[in-house]
Amino acid sequence: MLDSRYYRAVSNSVRFAYAMTRQPAKRTRLTREQSRDQTRARLLDAAQAMFMRKGFVGASVEDIAQAAGYTRGAFYSNFRSxxxxxxxxxxxxxxxxxxxxxxxxxxxxxxxxxxxxxxxxxxxxxxxxxxxxxxxxxxxxxxxxxxxxxxxxxxxxxxxxxxxxxxxxxxxxxxxxxxxxxxxxxxxxxxxxxxxxxxxxxxxxxxxxxxxxxxxxxxxxxxxxxxxx
CATH class of the missing domain: 1.10.357.10 (Tetracycline Repressor, domain 2)
Incomplete structure (x- = not known):
């Protein structure tokens, strides 16, 4: 007959295999250019939403940056104005x-x-x-x-x-x-x-x-x- 050590080993193996399937997939690290493109795209999308809601004059740089999830500095590193x-x-x-x-x-x-x-x-x-x-x-x-x-x-x-x-x-x-x-x-x-x-x-x-x-x-x-x- 199989002893308890065998069952424990099988149980541990099953738990390990299940845990591995639950691990989140590793994110692909973006290149600097890809990261910059992503930042610009998010700023553009946020700006469009802000301009539509508040108007060009009413929407501030801070509004746009905050809506995109970035800082004022991130805005000016991508756009002059x-x-x-x-x-x-x-x-x-x-x-x-x-x-x-x-x-x-x-x-x-x-x-x-x-x-x-x-x-x-x-x-x-x-x-x-x-x-x-x-x-x-x-x-x-x-x-x-x-x-x-x-x-x-x-x-x-x-x-x-x-x-x-x-x-x-x-x-x-x-x-x-x-x-x-x-x-x-x-x-x-x-x-x-x-x-x-x-x-x-x-x-x-x-x-x-x-x-x-x-x-x-x-x-x-x-x-x-x-x-x-």
Whole structure:
């Protein structure tokens, strides 16, 4: 017969094996660059939340750092100022929006399908673009701060140039000449979309998704797509 020492040994082995399975997995040590990227990403996310809640002026560096779980020193080791961080937030949002537009033009689709996708893209901005108020804050700051205005306007010029390129590509692929110079068309398009988003944000009861789609569809049909609305 097996004696008690055997059972104790088996029991100890089982407990040891169970304990080993309960050990937390070792964390992979981040490189200095990875750690810095993680810190910047957390500061950016915290800043976006703070700017949306308190506004650019109302949110302090301390608010942002605390929300991200860092110190004021960590903020200034990554960003020289709140305005620099704001521009990076705008750039991040712009890149996401551009990726969505590129996806539309990257596919080989019919003119009707392309028009429908463009309308769908712009119509959903008031509901999906959580960063819209950041753009409002940036425009207010640009109107009051000459230094920020210079940097912001250069960024907006690049944004308009990219939209001009998309309009020209659409015109070429659809075989429809635009009725207005693309540079002027982009200014009108951006102004319309900004206005619709602002109205949808401030008066969602009346400026509903259905209204937004109707307004944009008719504008695009007449001015961009060259169709009768």
């Amino acid at each position: 709140k305005s620099e961080l704001l521009v990076e937030l705008l750039q991040r949002d712009h890149e996401v929006m551009q990726a969505d537009l590129r996806a539309i033009f990257a596919e080989n689709m019919s003119r009707d399908d392309m028009e429908a996708r463009v309308i769908q893209y712009y119509s959903r901005l008031p509901q999906d673009n959580k960063a819209f108020l950041l753009w409002v804050e940036a425009k207010l700051l640009a109107a009051r701060d000459a230094r920020f205005r210079t940097r912001f306007n250069a960024f907006m010029k690049d944004k308009r140039d990219q939209l001009v390129a998309y309009i020209e590509e659409f015109s070429a692929r659809a075989g429809t000449p635009v009725t207005l110079a693309p540079e002027l068309l982009v200014i009108g398009l951006m102004g319309l979309c900004d206005g619709v988003q602002f109205l949808a944000a401030s008066d969602p009861q009346h400026v509903t998704p259905t209204v937004v789609t109707e307004v944009l569809a008719r504008f695009f049909a007449r001015v961009v797509f060259g169709r009768d609305a």
